[in-house]
Amino acid sequence: MTSNIGYTPAEKGILIVLSGPSGVGKGTVCKALRSKAPELVYSVSATTRPPREGEVDGVNYFFKSREQFLQLVDQDQMLEWAEYVGNFYGTPRKFVEETLQSGKDIILEIEVQGALKVKQKFPEGVFIFLLPPSLPELESRIVGRGTESEESIRNRMSVALEEIRLMEHYDYAIVNDQVDLACERILGILTAEHCRKDRMVSKIKHWMAEVNH
Numbered sequence: 001m002t003s004n005i006g007y008t009p010a011e012k013g014i015l016i017v018l019s020g021p022s023g024v025g026k027g028t029v030c031k032a033l034r035s036k037a038p039e040l041v042y043s044v045s046a047t048t049r050p051p052r053e054g055e056v057d058g059v060n061y062f063f064k065s066r067e068q069f070l071q072l073v074d075q076d077q078m079l080e081w082a083e084y085v086g087n088f089y090g091t092p093r094k095f096v097e098e099t100l101q102s103g104k105d106i107i108l109e110i111e112v113q114g115a116l117k118v119k120q121k122f123p124e125g126v127f128i129f130l131l132p133p134s135l136p137e138l139e140s141r142i143v144g145r146g147t148e149s150e151e152s153i154r155n156r157m158s159v160a161l162e163e164i165r166l167m168e169h170y171d172y173a174i175v176n177d178q179v180d181l182a183c184e185r186i187l188g189i190l191t192a193e194h195c196r197k198d199r200m201v202s203k204i205k206h207w208m209a210e211v212n213h
């Protein structure tokens with residue numbers, strides 16, 4: 001199977017984790033990536049946060065009550081989950097596992113605590129941290145989005161500093177100065193990751209087995 005971003009995938013897809021502080025532009029960059037790389041699959045998270053205007057259940061998030069969310073956790077249906085600024089967020093496990101198994105790459109846009117849990121389970125994943133050009137620019141993006149109360153903006157800014165400190169656990173860091181450039185950088189990383197020799201080992205083994213037959 002050859003994808004139209006120019007590489008031949010190894011057997012399993014690549015799990016990509018994209019994190020970064022609130023307001024850095026994760027959602028905006030993912031939206032732009034969807035049109036630039038339609039072959040990438042996007043994980044839809046579950047959350048107890050109320051929907052923002054325009055958000056659609058099952059598209060932006062699966063919106064759940066706290067009881068429903070904790071039930072999913074109890075049933076081991078979450079690959080990871082975390083509490084962020086008073087709400088629960090989690091990645092449905094089955095969809096991620098099935099997508100990877102089918103050879104497709106999947107992006108999880110999640111915060112740092114959850115990302116570190118995913119890293120324990122999928123050390124071969126690709127972990128990308130999105131940075132703002134500066135902290136004042138970060139604050140003005142959160143304010144400019146117009147979705148948060150003053151308290152929520154303050155909370156998100158203090159969590160942002162904690163998150164940036166944990167960037168050392170990631171493989172790559174990208175500055176979101178321009179959305180198109182950020183997308184290009186992510187796709188460049190993905191192309192390079194597909195060329196890692198370790199991802200090709202099983203394929204090569206298969207060739208050797210055929211020759212030796």
Ligand SMILES: Nc1nc2c(ncn2[C@@H]2O[C@H](COP(=O)(O)OP(=O)(O)O)[C@@H](O)[C@H]2O)c(=O)[nH]1
Pocket residue numbers: 019020021022023026027045046049080081082084089090091092109110111112113114115
């Ligand atoms: N651990 C975890 N974090 C998530 C998940 N889905 C979203 N998040 C993160 O939760 C944080 C808050 O998301 P959201 O309420 O949409 O606010 P925003 O970042 O300000 O747009 C962001 O850092 C998201 O990346 C998930 O499934 N698991």
Ligand SMILES: Nc1ncnc2c1ncn2[C@@H]1O[C@H](COP(=O)(O)OP(=O)(O)O)[C@@H](O)[C@H]1O
Pocket residue numbers: 020021022023024025026027028029141142144145176177178179
């Ligand atoms: N490269 C960029 N330059 C300027 N504004 C941006 C850029 N990327 C995103 N934004 C704006 O910043 C705000 C926050 O972006 P959003 O994608 O909601 O962030 P996140 O998902 O990380 O919380 C939005 O108003 C968005 O239009």
